[in-house]
Amino acid sequence: MKTKIFPIFLIITFSITFYVFYKGLQNSNIYTPEIKSEIKIPSFEAKEFFSKDNVNSDQIFIGSEYYLLNIWASWCIPCEEEHKYLMDLSKKENIKIIGQNYKDNFANAKNFLIKLDNPYDLIFSDNEGTIAIEWGAYGVPESFLIKNNQIIKKIIGPLNEKLFSEIKELTQ
Amino acid sequence: MNILKLLITVIFLINFFSSDLKAKNLGTEITKNLRCLICQGQSVYDSDSEFANSLKILVEKKLNDGLNEEQVYDYLKNKYGDWILYDPGFNKNTYFLWLLPILMFVFGGAIILRKVILKKKKL
Numbered sequence: 001m002k003t004k005i006f007p008i009f010l011i012i013t014f015s016i017t018f019y020v021f022y023k024g025l026q027n028s029n030i031y032t033p034e035i036k037s038e039i040k041i042p043s044f045e046a047k048e049f050f051s052k053d054n055v056n057s058d059q060i061f062i063g064s065e066y067y068l069l070n071i072w073a074s075w076c077i078p079c080e081e082e083h084k085y086l087m088d089l090s091k092k093e094n095i096k097i098i099g100q101n102y103k104d105n106f107a108n109a110k111n112f113l114i115k116l117d118n119p120y121d122l123i124f125s126d127n128e129g130t131i132a133i134e135w136g137a138y139g140v141p142e143s144f145l146i147k148n149n150q151i152i153k154k155i156i157g158p159l160n161e162k163l164f165s166e167i168k169e170l171t172q
Numbered sequence: 173m174n175i176l177k178l179l180i181t182v183i184f185l186i187n188f189f190s191s192d193l194k195a196k197n198l199g200t201e202i203t204k205n206l207r208c209l210i211c212q213g214q215s216v217y218d219s220d221s222e223f224a225n226s227l228k229i230l231v232e233k234k235l236n237d238g239l240n241e242e243q244v245y246d247y248l249k250n251k252y253g254d255w256i257l258y259d260p261g262f263n264k265n266t267y268f269l270w271l272l273p274i275l276m277f278v279f280g281g282a283i284i285l286r287k288v289i290l291k292k293k294k295l
Binding site: 006013029103128129130132133134135136138139 | 209210212222223225229233252279286
Protein backbone atom coordinates (compact mmCIF):
# COMPACT_ATOMS: atom_id res chain seq x y z
CA MET A 1 0.00 0.00 0.00
CA LYS A 2 2.67 2.43 1.03
CA THR A 3 4.64 1.98 -2.15
CA LYS A 4 1.62 2.80 -4.29
CA ILE A 5 1.17 6.32 -2.89
CA PHE A 6 4.20 7.71 -4.66
CA PRO A 7 3.38 6.51 -8.18
CA ILE A 8 -0.18 7.78 -7.79
CA PHE A 9 1.03 11.12 -6.49
CA LEU A 10 3.49 11.32 -9.36
CA ILE A 11 0.79 10.62 -11.92
CA ILE A 12 -1.49 13.24 -10.41
CA THR A 13 1.28 15.85 -10.36
CA PHE A 14 2.20 15.03 -13.93
CA SER A 15 -1.43 15.23 -15.05
CA ILE A 16 -1.94 18.61 -13.40
CA THR A 17 1.24 19.98 -14.94
CA PHE A 18 0.25 18.59 -18.32
CA TYR A 19 -3.21 20.10 -18.02
CA VAL A 20 -1.87 23.54 -17.09
CA PHE A 21 0.57 23.63 -19.97
CA TYR A 22 -1.95 22.18 -22.40
CA LYS A 23 -4.43 24.89 -21.44
CA GLY A 24 -1.68 27.44 -21.83
CA LEU A 25 -1.13 26.38 -25.43
CA GLN A 26 -4.51 27.76 -26.37
CA ASN A 27 -3.84 31.16 -24.85
CA SER A 28 -2.66 33.92 -27.09
CA ASN A 29 1.01 34.63 -26.53
CA ILE A 30 0.52 38.27 -27.38
CA TYR A 31 -0.42 40.26 -24.35
CA THR A 32 -2.75 43.20 -24.53
CA PRO A 33 -3.30 45.22 -21.37
CA GLU A 34 -6.62 44.50 -19.73
CA ILE A 35 -9.20 47.03 -20.67
CA LYS A 36 -10.22 48.67 -17.45
CA SER A 37 -13.22 50.88 -17.94
CA GLU A 38 -14.46 53.65 -15.72
CA ILE A 39 -11.00 54.89 -14.93
CA LYS A 40 -10.14 58.52 -14.56
CA ILE A 41 -8.28 60.19 -17.38
CA PRO A 42 -4.66 61.14 -16.63
CA SER A 43 -3.67 64.73 -16.22
CA PHE A 44 -0.88 65.99 -18.41
CA GLU A 45 0.47 69.02 -20.14
CA ALA A 46 1.15 69.17 -23.85
CA LYS A 47 1.71 71.53 -26.74
CA GLU A 48 -1.08 72.36 -29.13
CA PHE A 49 -0.25 71.00 -32.58
CA PHE A 50 -0.58 74.16 -34.70
CA SER A 51 0.03 77.02 -32.31
CA LYS A 52 2.51 75.21 -30.02
CA ASP A 53 0.77 76.78 -27.03
CA ASN A 54 0.72 74.86 -23.79
CA VAL A 55 -2.50 73.02 -23.13
CA ASN A 56 -3.49 71.26 -19.98
CA SER A 57 -5.66 68.16 -19.94
CA ASP A 58 -8.16 69.97 -17.68
CA GLN A 59 -8.67 72.52 -20.41
CA ILE A 60 -9.30 69.88 -23.05
CA PHE A 61 -11.79 67.55 -21.40
CA ILE A 62 -14.42 69.80 -19.90
CA GLY A 63 -17.97 69.13 -18.81
CA SER A 64 -20.10 66.11 -19.54
CA GLU A 65 -19.62 66.00 -23.29
CA TYR A 66 -18.34 62.95 -25.10
CA TYR A 67 -14.74 63.08 -26.21
CA LEU A 68 -12.90 60.68 -28.43
CA LEU A 69 -9.18 60.83 -27.91
CA ASN A 70 -7.41 59.40 -30.92
CA ILE A 71 -3.69 58.71 -30.90
CA TRP A 72 -2.40 58.98 -34.45
CA ALA A 73 0.69 59.55 -36.56
CA SER A 74 1.26 60.25 -40.23
CA TRP A 75 3.63 57.29 -40.46
CA CYS A 76 1.00 54.91 -39.21
CA ILE A 77 -0.78 53.05 -42.03
CA PRO A 78 -3.79 51.81 -40.00
CA CYS A 79 -4.43 55.46 -39.05
CA GLU A 80 -5.18 56.18 -42.72
CA GLU A 81 -7.66 53.33 -42.77
CA GLU A 82 -9.56 54.53 -39.74
CA HIS A 83 -9.57 58.14 -40.87
CA LYS A 84 -12.90 57.93 -42.70
CA TYR A 85 -14.62 56.82 -39.49
CA LEU A 86 -13.14 59.76 -37.62
CA MET A 87 -14.38 62.07 -40.37
CA ASP A 88 -17.85 60.60 -39.98
CA LEU A 89 -17.77 60.98 -36.21
CA SER A 90 -16.60 64.58 -36.50
CA LYS A 91 -19.92 65.40 -38.16
CA LYS A 92 -21.75 64.33 -35.03
CA GLU A 93 -22.69 67.23 -32.79
CA ASN A 94 -22.32 65.67 -29.36
CA ILE A 95 -18.83 64.24 -29.66
CA LYS A 96 -15.55 66.08 -29.81
CA ILE A 97 -12.56 64.42 -31.38
CA ILE A 98 -9.20 65.15 -29.83
CA GLY A 99 -6.09 64.13 -31.70
CA GLN A 100 -2.85 63.15 -30.05
CA ASN A 101 -0.08 63.34 -32.61
CA TYR A 102 2.32 60.58 -31.59
CA LYS A 103 6.06 60.91 -32.30
CA ASP A 104 5.54 62.62 -35.61
CA ASN A 105 7.21 65.06 -37.90
CA PHE A 106 5.21 68.29 -38.02
CA ALA A 107 5.33 68.74 -41.82
CA ASN A 108 4.35 65.12 -42.47
CA ALA A 109 1.51 65.29 -39.98
CA LYS A 110 0.25 68.51 -41.54
CA ASN A 111 0.34 66.97 -45.02
CA PHE A 112 -1.55 63.98 -43.69
CA LEU A 113 -4.34 66.27 -42.51
CA ILE A 114 -4.37 68.26 -45.76
CA LYS A 115 -4.56 65.05 -47.81
CA LEU A 116 -7.22 63.29 -45.73
CA ASP A 117 -8.95 66.27 -44.09
CA ASN A 118 -8.92 67.16 -40.42
CA PRO A 119 -11.54 65.50 -38.20
CA TYR A 120 -10.06 66.81 -34.96
CA ASP A 121 -11.48 69.61 -32.84
CA LEU A 122 -8.11 69.92 -31.20
CA ILE A 123 -4.74 68.29 -31.68
CA PHE A 124 -1.84 68.19 -29.29
CA SER A 125 1.62 66.81 -29.89
CA ASP A 126 3.20 63.94 -28.03
CA ASN A 127 6.70 64.01 -29.43
CA GLU A 128 8.29 61.87 -26.73
CA GLY A 129 5.42 59.41 -26.54
CA THR A 130 5.21 59.82 -22.78
CA ILE A 131 1.62 61.08 -22.81
CA ALA A 132 0.59 57.87 -24.59
CA ILE A 133 1.99 55.96 -21.61
CA GLU A 134 -0.02 58.15 -19.25
CA TRP A 135 -3.06 56.87 -21.11
CA GLY A 136 -1.87 53.29 -20.84
CA ALA A 137 -1.49 53.07 -24.61
CA TYR A 138 1.38 51.30 -26.29
CA GLY A 139 0.97 51.87 -29.98
CA VAL A 140 -0.85 53.75 -32.70
CA PRO A 141 -3.69 54.01 -33.38
CA GLU A 142 -5.54 53.84 -30.10
CA SER A 143 -8.75 55.60 -29.16
CA PHE A 144 -10.44 56.40 -25.88
CA LEU A 145 -14.05 57.36 -25.45
CA ILE A 146 -14.36 59.78 -22.55
CA LYS A 147 -17.27 61.21 -20.64
CA ASN A 148 -17.16 63.11 -17.33
CA ASN A 149 -13.38 62.66 -17.16
CA GLN A 150 -13.79 58.88 -17.22
CA ILE A 151 -12.64 56.51 -19.91
CA ILE A 152 -15.74 54.58 -20.89
CA LYS A 153 -14.24 52.68 -23.79
CA LYS A 154 -10.73 51.92 -24.90
CA ILE A 155 -10.01 50.83 -28.45
CA ILE A 156 -6.66 49.30 -29.34
CA GLY A 157 -5.97 49.41 -33.05
CA PRO A 158 -7.86 51.11 -35.86
CA LEU A 159 -11.58 51.81 -35.81
CA ASN A 160 -13.71 49.60 -38.00
CA GLU A 161 -17.36 49.38 -39.01
CA LYS A 162 -18.31 47.47 -35.87
CA LEU A 163 -16.49 49.74 -33.42
CA PHE A 164 -17.79 52.76 -35.28
CA SER A 165 -21.41 51.74 -34.77
CA GLU A 166 -20.62 50.83 -31.15
CA ILE A 167 -19.32 54.34 -30.50
CA LYS A 168 -22.38 55.79 -32.22
CA GLU A 169 -24.62 53.72 -30.00
CA LEU A 170 -22.76 54.66 -26.82
CA THR A 171 -22.97 58.35 -27.60
CA GLN A 172 -26.64 58.33 -28.57
CA MET B 173 54.78 33.71 -7.98
CA ASN B 174 52.24 33.62 -5.19
CA ILE B 175 52.43 37.36 -4.78
CA LEU B 176 51.69 37.77 -8.48
CA LYS B 177 48.64 35.53 -8.20
CA LEU B 178 47.43 37.47 -5.19
CA LEU B 179 47.94 40.75 -7.03
CA ILE B 180 45.96 39.54 -10.05
CA THR B 181 43.15 38.35 -7.78
CA VAL B 182 43.01 41.69 -6.00
CA ILE B 183 42.92 43.60 -9.30
CA PHE B 184 40.13 41.38 -10.57
CA LEU B 185 38.12 41.85 -7.41
CA ILE B 186 38.51 45.62 -7.47
CA ASN B 187 37.38 45.72 -11.11
CA PHE B 188 34.48 43.45 -10.34
CA PHE B 189 33.15 45.59 -7.55
CA SER B 190 33.71 48.93 -9.26
CA SER B 191 31.99 47.82 -12.48
CA ASP B 192 29.07 46.61 -10.40
CA LEU B 193 28.74 50.05 -8.84
CA LYS B 194 28.75 51.79 -12.20
CA ALA B 195 25.85 49.69 -13.45
CA LYS B 196 23.69 50.68 -10.50
CA ASN B 197 21.76 53.39 -12.24
CA LEU B 198 18.22 53.24 -10.91
CA GLY B 199 16.53 54.07 -14.22
CA THR B 200 18.45 51.30 -15.93
CA GLU B 201 17.64 48.88 -13.15
CA ILE B 202 13.94 49.64 -13.47
CA THR B 203 13.75 49.39 -17.25
CA LYS B 204 15.57 46.04 -17.08
CA ASN B 205 12.69 44.74 -15.00
CA LEU B 206 10.01 45.98 -17.41
CA ARG B 207 8.65 43.88 -20.22
CA CYS B 208 8.33 45.61 -23.57
CA LEU B 209 4.76 45.19 -24.77
CA ILE B 210 5.65 45.62 -28.43
CA CYS B 211 8.51 43.18 -28.78
CA GLN B 212 7.44 40.75 -26.11
CA GLY B 213 10.24 38.69 -24.71
CA GLN B 214 12.57 41.68 -24.51
CA SER B 215 12.95 44.03 -21.61
CA VAL B 216 12.27 47.71 -22.11
CA TYR B 217 15.98 48.31 -21.53
CA ASP B 218 16.93 45.98 -24.40
CA SER B 219 14.22 47.07 -26.79
CA ASP B 220 14.47 49.93 -29.24
CA SER B 221 10.77 50.14 -30.10
CA GLU B 222 8.92 53.44 -29.96
CA PHE B 223 7.06 52.29 -26.88
CA ALA B 224 10.20 51.20 -25.06
CA ASN B 225 12.04 54.42 -25.86
CA SER B 226 9.16 56.49 -24.54
CA LEU B 227 9.00 54.37 -21.44
CA LYS B 228 12.70 54.91 -20.77
CA ILE B 229 12.17 58.67 -20.94
CA LEU B 230 9.10 58.42 -18.72
CA VAL B 231 10.88 56.36 -16.06
CA GLU B 232 13.68 58.95 -15.90
CA LYS B 233 11.05 61.70 -15.65
CA LYS B 234 9.21 59.96 -12.85
CA LEU B 235 12.46 59.42 -10.95
CA ASN B 236 13.28 63.09 -11.36
CA ASP B 237 9.83 63.91 -10.02
CA GLY B 238 10.88 62.18 -6.81
CA LEU B 239 9.15 58.81 -7.16
CA ASN B 240 11.02 55.83 -5.78
CA GLU B 241 11.48 52.48 -7.51
CA GLU B 242 8.40 50.95 -5.90
CA GLN B 243 6.19 53.89 -6.89
CA VAL B 244 7.33 53.72 -10.52
CA TYR B 245 6.43 50.02 -10.63
CA ASP B 246 3.05 50.71 -9.05
CA TYR B 247 2.39 53.50 -11.50
CA LEU B 248 3.11 51.27 -14.50
CA LYS B 249 1.27 48.30 -13.03
CA ASN B 250 -1.75 50.53 -12.69
CA LYS B 251 -1.54 51.41 -16.39
CA TYR B 252 -0.61 48.11 -17.96
CA GLY B 253 -1.21 45.38 -15.39
CA ASP B 254 1.16 42.90 -13.75
CA TRP B 255 2.41 41.68 -17.09
CA ILE B 256 4.72 44.65 -17.55
CA LEU B 257 6.85 43.57 -14.59
CA TYR B 258 9.35 40.75 -14.92
CA ASP B 259 9.16 40.37 -11.17
CA PRO B 260 5.43 40.33 -10.41
CA GLY B 261 4.17 40.80 -6.89
CA PHE B 262 2.57 38.15 -4.73
CA ASN B 263 -1.18 38.19 -5.34
CA LYS B 264 -3.97 35.77 -6.13
CA ASN B 265 -2.94 35.52 -9.78
CA THR B 266 0.62 34.63 -8.91
CA TYR B 267 0.23 32.23 -5.96
CA PHE B 268 0.81 29.29 -8.27
CA LEU B 269 3.82 30.92 -9.87
CA TRP B 270 5.54 31.70 -6.60
CA LEU B 271 4.56 28.60 -4.64
CA LEU B 272 5.20 25.95 -7.28
CA PRO B 273 9.01 25.96 -6.94
CA ILE B 274 8.71 25.69 -3.16
CA LEU B 275 6.25 22.81 -3.50
CA MET B 276 8.54 21.08 -5.96
CA PHE B 277 11.46 21.58 -3.63
CA VAL B 278 9.58 20.14 -0.66
CA PHE B 279 8.22 17.26 -2.69
CA GLY B 280 11.62 16.46 -4.19
CA GLY B 281 13.18 16.63 -0.76
CA ALA B 282 10.58 14.19 0.53
CA ILE B 283 11.39 11.73 -2.25
CA ILE B 284 15.11 11.92 -1.56
CA LEU B 285 14.60 11.56 2.18
CA ARG B 286 12.41 8.52 1.62
CA LYS B 287 15.00 6.88 -0.61
CA VAL B 288 17.73 7.49 1.95
CA ILE B 289 15.63 6.10 4.80
CA LEU B 290 14.69 3.04 2.77
CA LYS B 291 18.30 2.39 1.87
CA LYS B 292 19.35 2.65 5.50
CA LYS B 293 16.62 0.24 6.53
CA LYS B 294 17.81 -2.30 3.94
CA LEU B 295 21.36 -2.04 5.20
